[in-house]
Amino acid sequence: MYDVEEIRHHFPILERRIGDRRLVYLDNAATSQKPRQVIEALTDYYEHHNANIHRGVHHLAEEATVAYEAARRKIAHFLDTPDTAGLVFTRGTTEAINLVAYAWGRKFLREGDEVVITEAEHHSNLVPWQLAAQATGAKLRFIPILEDGTLDMEEAERLIGARTRLVGCIHASNVLATINPVERLAELAHENDALMLVDGAQSAPHLPVSVEALGCDFFACSGHKMLGPTGVGVLWGKPEILEEMDPFLGGGEMIREVHLDHSTWNDLPYKFEAGTMNVAQAVGLGAAVDYLESLGMENVREHERRLGEYAYRRLSEIEDLTLYGPKRERTGIVSFSLPDVHPHDLSQLLDEEGIAIRSGHHCTQPLMRRLGVAATARASFYVYNTEEEIDALASAIVRAREFFGAFSGAKP
Amino acid sequence: MYDVEEIRHHFPILERRIGDRRLVYLDNAATSQKPRQVIEALTDYYEHHNANIHRGVHHLAEEATVAYEAARRKIAHFLDTPDTAGLVFTRGTTEAINLVAYAWGRKFLREGDEVVITEAEHHSNLVPWQLAAQATGAKLRFIPILEDGTLDMEEAERLIGARTRLVGCIHASNVLATINPVERLAELAHENDALMLVDGAQSAPHLPVSVEALGCDFFACSGHKMLGPTGVGVLWGKPEILEEMDPFLGGGEMIREVHLDHSTWNDLPYKFEAGTMNVAQAVGLGAAVDYLESLGMENVREHERRLGEYAYRRLSEIEDLTLYGPKRERTGIVSFSLPDVHPHDLSQLLDEEGIAIRSGHHCTQPLMRRLGVAATARASFYVYNTEEEIDALASAIVRAREFFGAFSGAKP
Amino acid sequence: MMRELYTQVIMDHYQRPRNRGTLEGADLEEHLLNPLCGDEVTVYAHLRDGKVADVKFDGRGCSISQASASMMTERLMGRSREEAEKEIRTFKAMMIGEKEFPAMDDLAALKGVIQYPSRIKCATLAWTAFQNGLDNAEN
Amino acid sequence: MMRELYTQVIMDHYQRPRNRGTLEGADLEEHLLNPLCGDEVTVYAHLRDGKVADVKFDGRGCSISQASASMMTERLMGRSREEAEKEIRTFKAMMIGEKEFPAMDDLAALKGVIQYPSRIKCATLAWTAFQNGLDNAEN
Ligand SMILES: Cc1ncc(COP(=O)(O)O)c(C=O)c1O
């Protein structure tokens, strides 16, 4: 069924060599590689249909508009919502969350209001709220994580209350490999007349997602992490909520009537799409979603669950290696550290063997502080990764450890 | 020297046929077509180098970072500034201007302050200032245009004064084909301790631009109008001014230290580049700028000046046709209308002959009101257009006029 | 092929529009602008005994938007509110290809517009305005 | 090839850092974080008679950042302020390929870093911190 060898053939970059080694790309949580189908959709768009959309009555403009709106419908379908009116194209998750923090936050947050997020948020779902809080006088509250990296839901129940206006949470963690109970958080939010925002940057690429089933009010994700081009992402929001919000960016397309002294706004989703949009990238993301649906998101999830567990097991066997996050119900991410080898040095040594992993704070500095580290190493898997690649990872880690051990037993 | 036939071979879309006609693409002010060199740069990026930038220590991440930063340097060079620290990637002109309207406007504008722009602005350089004015209590003032479409500079001198905090102006008009004296406006602004923002969406693609020579503080332009991909543009700003501004979007990469309760910001330009950027698109824009520089911007300007004048002359010969904008010193744009044929109907009839022009308000509703029309038709030229295409345009307009005239002499 | 869009019927309605003008003291008066092109239309109606007793339109725009408005006034004149709403729904369904165009009616001339998605908004402009007007006249 | 980056000299400075620690009542104390990876360093110095009388560093990070900090302390100890600033400028010029590395010095071990742009910031972290510290100590 799920034929990983066939899938690998769709990804030209997997033929790259790093020095004399085959590329082993395990940095998918940072960004994914692109299948031929997506690259060709971009080329086809530029070579045959490129035009500015919505305002032209010539053939190319019609074709480009149709392609762009078809991509919107595909993505709405992928996220399991009929609301194309609620589906706004952005540059990525970060812009999507900022859009909410500006257009909803600046309008509705007041002194004394609270925004509840978690200790494990990516900076993308923390810094925009810090800025919004500063501008409005609202306060941020943080749901802590338990020792195994899962959310402290008892504390969540205490924190979400009458003052809460919005709850924001990563659906899946880019460090801990957790999948958070955002459905339950959405219930808690709604019981308190607050809104629920889900940062789906690490879920939409990897799990079947239904924004309806999650019960959230906003959902954000990034195209580049789900086989799509860079420079595109989406914000989905309940249309009736988007309707009440102020506009965010001003400019062409998002307007209805413009006078020198005032303007009125276009219908959803156009009200939030100012200026010439990332048309080719939206079309490319449509092709990525087609590709993912052809694999089946259930199969993608199963493949990665298996890889994640296999990696967890293989890496646990390495002496002194610390693994972060829970033992079970993991996504295809493993974050880890070695006492004697700094993550930077580790990834450099791995790179020498063609293995690309990430090291650093993964844009989660508060979480790093909570874990008591400055940085971790992280390997993250996607549709084209294999158990052999994980074996290569494990033995390269062992070699790196031996290499550093060879110089001395003394710790820095 | 400037071999338009050779240039045309670089643009795959020019081989498109519309029905049985060759495509005549005269909608370049809306968006430009892309040369093979740009499309290949994108493909090469995705097939060989794609990775998330700045934070990775593996080969692909290094290569992607180098490619992205090389694109930044190319564009800085293209705009004739050594300040790569002042060169921020955005989605396009619209996002660039909104960035200033939020990060500078919301911080520094006060009740009683004035922002002076023109009657001929694109909605992109009007609506963001309406929103900023609303949020801060500042007022907008408008430099009027004279009958021939040029700016009323006497009125400009009166309007720009002690209350002025920022002057904003399109460098070249997307409707009137004017090139505005933004250098002089910058002087007036600076004499009054105000800043100068130039909307270069219609100049950077078509004229040699030196932000230093213009003397402006901010300059914005869009990649998709200058042979580059959709989804990328730049804001250039004087680093010392960008430094003083608040951040705009919050998230990864734009931060230095993130704590739960506060954060500090990264150095320029990264302070304004939150989240995963449009990396492939920036690289593509770098390739577009390489292509334009290989043609030579002086040559591009000369080619379009010639086409603009030729079109102005050919269209003047058509009975009852009204042309907008000045007679001389035009860019490669002609906006016009016919009394009996609505611009929409005209462009549809032209499309039948494979000729793509634009009709509508061109995102300049206040300018349309000033010109006393609801919409105009617009043909706009670029590096690959020819006099034969303009001949085809002129005869198609004549035929459209005859077609509508055939039904009746009565005007609607 | 495309010149077929501009049929004699459309050009006739465009150049000799029916019920063009304004209505003093109209029960329904609704202005709508097509933000994509700047075309605008205002529709007026007297509503009497639950019926559209008189209807007029005014505005400026392309042949499609103006001809469609003209046809609409003919179509809605004398109809009950419910009938008018049904006509509008049916017309919109035709314009997105979900319903057939009536064979023996001027409206059939608008069939060609379906192929040009950007022009569909031109054709539906007056109809949407009228529906908005009915909604607002309700309160 | 890459393992050449991790020379005996670098590993020695990393695992047996010189002048690691803090200085009580330092005239110069400056903390700097590499936002790209979370590495951090704090540099301390006593400045006496226009000279760097004592210098220490503290922090956590990769072998390159810590070894470079260790080498820096050796390099700056006892220098006049002007000499120290010149050392820092020279080192930064070496790290962007504008100057040659000194042949007979531990610093030469950092030459390999040039090939890895993302690691250059690791190597310069302590040096930048020290320069910032000198700037601030001026006032
Ligand atoms: C003069 C002018 N300013 C701004 C813009 C907006 O550019 P973009 O839509 O690429 O953001 C345009 C193009 O539409 C323009 O012509």
Ligand SMILES: Cc1ncc(COP(=O)(O)O)c(C=O)c1O
């Ligand atoms: C959980 C999470 N949220 C948000 C983001 C930000 O996404 P982007 O950088 O595409 O805006 C990321 C990825 O970096 C992420 O992992």
